[in-house]
Amino acid sequence: MAEPAMQLIGLKKQIGSKLIVKGLDFDIRPGEVFGFLGPNGAGKTTTIRMMVGLIRISEGDVRIQGKSIKSDFKGAIGHVGAIVENPELYGFMSGYKNLLVFSRMIPGITRDRIDEVVKLVGLEKTINQKVKRYSLGMRQRLGIAQALLHRPSILILDEPTNGLDPSGIREIRHYIRKLAEEENVAVIVSSHLLSEMELMCDRIGILKNGELISIQEVHSTDGDVPEEMVKIDCAAAQIETAKQLLQEQFGIAAVDNNDQLLFPISRDQMPPIIKALAVADIEMYGVAVERKTLEDKFLHVIGENVIE
C-alpha cells in the first residue's frame, strides 16, 4: 500500500487538566476522501487545528508526507491546503487580490496557476469583485481556490458545505470527488451531517469525546453481507401470492408493509427474484433498493442521540 498522506500518532490535546483529544491514531491514504464525523464538541476542530499547526500538540504527532508538523512545520504544511471553519477571506480586496496575496506566501505559484484555480472553482466572472460582496457559496469556492493554489497533496475542509444551498453542496461534493480521483489528493472533510458524509467520503472516522471510536468504509465491497433492503411495490391483491413465492422459491421471509414487500438481500440475488415474480404474473409498480444507511450503522456504534 502507498505511503499514507497523513499520519496521526497518539495525538493528544490537553487544556488545563482537561483532555480534549485523547490519543488519535490513524492514517489518511492518498486519493481518498476521509470524513471526520462527530457531534459538536467532540474534538473535530481541535484535531484539525492541530493537523495544520494552529494549535500546539500536547502529545503525539501529525506527520504529513512523512514530515512532522511539530519539528518541520514548513516542510509539512507545504503539502496542505485548508479551510478551517468558515472560508474567511479579506473582504476589502477582490477575490483575485486575495489569491495573489496567498500565492506570494508560497514560492513558485504563477499567475497562470491562479487563473487555472479560478477556472476550476468557476469564479471567472466574479473574481475581480470585492469579496465582501460575495455570497457564502462564492466565498466557499474562493476558500477552496486559495487552498488549492500550491497543488497540495492533502486538502482539509472543515464543514465545507455549511450554509450552502443544495446545488452548491452538490458542486462542492463534485469538486472534492474530482480532486481525490483525478489528482490523487487526500481530502479530509469534517461534518456533523451524516447524509452529507455518506455521499462524498470513502471512509469515515467517528469521533466522540475526543476519541476515535470507529472507522467505517462507506462503500463496502464485500458482497456476501446482505446489506441492501429491497422494497417491492405490487398490486394489493397479489401481496400474499408474492410473499408465498418468495418464501417457497428463495426462502425469504418478506414483510408486508402497506402493499409493499420488504426484505433484505444481497445485490447479485436480485435479478432472479425479479424475474421469478414477473413470470408469476405479479404486477409490480416499483422495485426499490435501499442501502442500509450509515445513520443506522453510526447510531449503532455511538449509541442513540449523540449525532445531531
Place this chain on the structure above:
Amino acid sequence: MSSNFFQLVRNEQTKLYSQVATWIMLGILVVVVLGFALIVRTADGFVTNYDDATWKQDLQQENQDLAEYDATGTQILINNYRIENDLKPEGTTAWDFLYQSNFMTSVLSLLTIIVAGGIIANEFRWGTIKLLLIRPASRTKIFFAKYTSVLLFALTALIVLFIFSWLFGMLFFGLGGDGVMLQVKDGEVVETSVWVRIAQDYGLQLVKLVVWATFAFMISAALRNGALAIGTAIFLMFVGSSVVPFISDKAFGKYVLFSNLDLTQFTTGYKLIEDLTLTFSVVTIIVYYLIFLVIGWILFTKRDVAGH
C-alpha cells in the same frame, strides 16, 4: 528566505492600502496640516513683519512685554541675541512652518498606533489569521513582517507630512530666509541650520512614536484585541508624561518609561528628573522597547489559535 520575508511585508502593505481606512487616515493628516497652515497664516502674532528701521525697538518692546509672563525667557534671550548680532527676524517661512509642523508627529503617532493596534488583531477578528498561519512561513517571520509594515506606514505618513507641510508652507508663507534658526541650549543662544533642527525635533518625536506604536503592536499580538491595543497606547502616550511630576522624587522614578521618553529634555536642558542623562534615558527606552517586542513576539508565536 529573505525574499520570502520581503513578500510577506509586501503582502502586509497590499492589505493595508487596500483598506479605505488607511487612505482616510492619510487624508486626515493632510487636512490637519492644511488647517494648521491656515491658522498660522491668519493668527495675529504668528506672522509679524518687522520694519527694517524699527525692528530692534520692536523686539525690545516685545521683551518688556514678555518679561511679565514668560518664565523660561527663551524668547527674550533669542530677541537679545538678534539685537546684538543684527539679525532681523524674517517672519515665518516655509522652512519654519515645516519645522513647526513637528508637533504634528503626535497626529502621526495616533495614526501609526491605530495601524499597529489593528494589524494583528484584525486578522483574528476577520478570521483570516487561520489562512495566514497555515502557510510555509514561520510565525516569527509573519510577526516581524507585520511590524516592519507598521514602521513602513509610519515612514510613509512622515513623508506625506513633510511633503504637505513644505507644500502648504510654500503656498502660504513662501520660501525665504537663510535657513538659520536660533535655539536656546543650556542658557546660551546658538545658531543652528533649520535642517538640523528639523532632523533633531522630528527625530526625537519619532522615538515616542516608535515606542508607543510598538506597545500597541505588542498588545495587538498578545491579546488579539485591536480596540484595547489602540486605547491603552493612546491613553499612555497622552497621559503618561503627566505622571512624571508625581514620581520624580521617588527612587524608581527615573526607571519609569515616561520619565525618559521625552528626549527633548536634553536639547532644551529642562530635565524632568535632575539626575537623568541622555545615555541613561536612551538605554532605558531601548530596554522597554525590546521588552514590548519580545512579549508580543513570544505570545504571538506560542499562543494557540483556537476557535471563538
